[in-house]
Amino acid sequence: MPDSPASPGPASSVTPRFAILVAGGSGTRMGAGRPKQFLELLGEPVLLHTLRRFTEASLRVQECVVVLPPDQFDSWQQLCAQHHVAIAHTVVAGGHSRWASVRNGLAHLKSHTAGTVAVHDGVRPLVTISVIEATYAAAEAYGAAVAAVAPKDSVRSVSQQGSFALDRSRLRLVQTPQCFELQLLQRAYQLPELTTFTDDASVVEDLHPIQLVAGDYRNLKITTPEDLVLAEALLQAPSH
Template sequence: MSSQAPKTPSPQDPRFAIIVAGGSGTRMGADRPKQFLKLRGEPVLVHTLRRFAAPELHVQRLVLVLPADQLAVWQELHQRYAPELAHEVVSGGATRWASVRQGLARLKEYSAGVVAVHDGVRPLTPLSVIESTYAAARQHGAAVAAVAPKDSVRGLSATGSYALDRSRLRLVQTPQCFELELLRRAYQLPELPTFTDDASVVEDLQHPIHLVPGDYRNLKITTPEDLLLAEALLG
């Protein structure tokens, strides 16, 4: 249980987004980081940023976190493909946790609002999912997009495996949205090996995580097959 009751900020509370893109092309077998691969003629990252820059979402600050050695490449791609996309760029840290913390630091002048953290290689997130996750975070403090697994799921044991009840499981996606001060407090704690995403960082404060229906099209581009599927969905 949370030590504080969920609050409902006013509709005027600002919205922010931190897009984290620290991947490489290793699993893609590519010659460049996966966020820079072409998707329908434009870098994956351009598609992702355009989602959060949509006027109907009313995102006030859009912060992109990239590894330091990718900043110059992105500057060139940004100018070539989407110079109209207004955003700020921050150098990331050694881990995803450190990168999100760097992105949060860019919002230090704000004391209230809702912030979304999103994977840079999730370019197909429906605007309805982003909107509903922001709205749920305003009400509950912490909200995460997630979908039910389609396949049967088994756990591993020392002697083999065992069936799990998939109706009680969810596959976590992004965006993950939080009341700004809540996420800020969570990221003041030391990094732990159990932190697999931002929800797990906030959960360390004993704050409940509200789940929002995600979308199966909201895929994370990790392998060549993912890129092919994204091409088909956009087509």
């Protein structure tokens, strides 16, 4: 499972880029009274940090789609007003699952016939511009690319007979963004939803090989209160 050097193809400077930020969390595991994407991270909503990363001018993202449950539209609008958000983006209603939410986000981009689209968890606000750029560039070169990191711990597989060690050098922990040629992802999402779909790469992999790009261990997904504390510390660190 070699990581891609993510060298952009010759057309990367002109390929249209789009982004779908999926934010359908309820905050149950956070023990909070509001969705985790709306929790404050250094005084701003988690989702706003994520949105700001993908609308960085150097990335050349032409359109950014934020997918939210319909009952969260008003809350997000209020937060945008409160924080004077002037970042251009479109809010689209999510579905019954992450798969359905991504499909709804793609439907908003149906008028586009070419380009590269990134799908990213709205609660991964620490993703670096370099990882986003590398994943876009690899998808432009190879058609499908996913940010991932090698596991640091030993890994075991569990069965009814017990457990056995796996070779962690052959394993990767998958992150987002996950970037794809737009028509490839649209074609994949025309297929029926399966329980084996855990991310966008699993939806696409029967149609196209998935290239791996070196991710970042700091690109954590905000799921528990401890994640929020760690994210604040990382954002305040000089190197981030």
